[in-house]
Amino acid sequence: MGEVFLPGNHRYFGKQFMMWRQEAEMSREEVAEAVGYSAEMVRSVEQGRRACPPRMAEIADELFGARGKLKDGLSYLTREKYPARSRDFMQREAEAVAHSSYESTLIPGLLQTEAYARALLGGTWPPADDEVVERRLEVRMARQERLHRKPMLSFNFIIYEAALRCPMGGPEAHKGQLLHLIDAAKLPNVILQVLPFENAVSSALGGAMVLLEMPEYKRVAYVMGQSMSELADDPAEVNRLEQRFRRLSAQALSPNDTVRSIERMVETL
Structure with a gap:
């Protein structure tokens, strides 16, 4: 895969960042040490491959003597709701009339509690900025409104037992997530199935997938790794x-x- 570049206003901001840095006669390594990020992160911001974190812009503005000009540029940046690799899927999901998914290791995003999702999004490696985590958490919770949309959409979820056994976020978050699944299973437009360990087939270990039925009966699939x-x-x-x-x-x-089955899991916690 080639490099992923953000929209043009991010690249313009990165160019301005580089020009201010050069005028201040500072190296990327010096800036990285001052702002608390790596030199590669500074390079990525300057090349428009990564969004500039607000904290980096604020510290750099003072370092470069930009007198607020660099920091003010943040307000013109387009904030993408989704990571580049999932952006097309999210657009298709928003248009779909039916959604079927299989998850082998995680609770599906549409069924995650806030505590579970926060633990999941905050535990990525390399770590994401707190602001990025909060933004993605907000978007994930907003996606769940589709479950309650009128007219109703159809949802069919299959979850491998391993995902239910993983205590993501700790014991309380784990219990809350299982109870949330029980509530979701009661929705009239949701079919929820658990694939138990003893019934696993080889395809169960092949990773997650989502099947979307689009208007006019067109179908698309999304496979995640x-x-x-x-x-x-x-x-x-x-x-x-x-x-x-x-x-x-x-x-x-x-x-x-x-x-x-999920109720029995809750009873053991």
């Missing part, structure tokens, strides 16, 4: 993933048995 994700609209590929999803659904517990 550690650092790469793929949005597919080729009918043959989407059909292959739909068959895999149906296989997982057949091996998973029924919706009623799923709720009872």
Whole structure:
């Protein structure tokens, strides 16, 4: 994959940052030490590949003697809601009329509690800035409004048991997340199934996927990995993933048995 560049106003800001730095006769390494970020981060900001954190801009403005000119430039930057690799998917998800997903290691974003999501987003490596975590958390919580939209949309979630056993965020957050799943399973437009360990098939270990039904019956699929994700609209590929999803659904517990299984997990906490 090639380098990912942010919108033009970020690149313009980065150019201004570099010009102010050069006029102050400071190296990237010197700036990095002063602002508490790496020299590579400074380079990425100057090249428009990374958004400039407000704290970096504020400290650099004083370092460079920019008298507020650099710091004020932050207000003109476009803040992207989503990471570049998931932006196309989020746009398709917003237009979809039906959503089916399988998760092997995590609770689906649409079903995460705030405590679970905060622990997940705040535990990435390399670490994300607090501001980035809060922004992504806000967006993730806002996405969940789709579950309650009128007219109702259709949702079908399959979650591998491993995701339910992981106490993300600690014992209280874990218990709250399981109770939240029970509540979500009661929504009339939501089908929730758990794939237990004893029913696992090889495809259960192949990673997460989302299947979206778009208006006019077009279908797309989104497959997620550690650092790469793929949005597919080729009918043959989407059909292959739909068959895999149906296989997982057949091996998973029924919706009623799923709720009872999660209730038993809660009782043991």
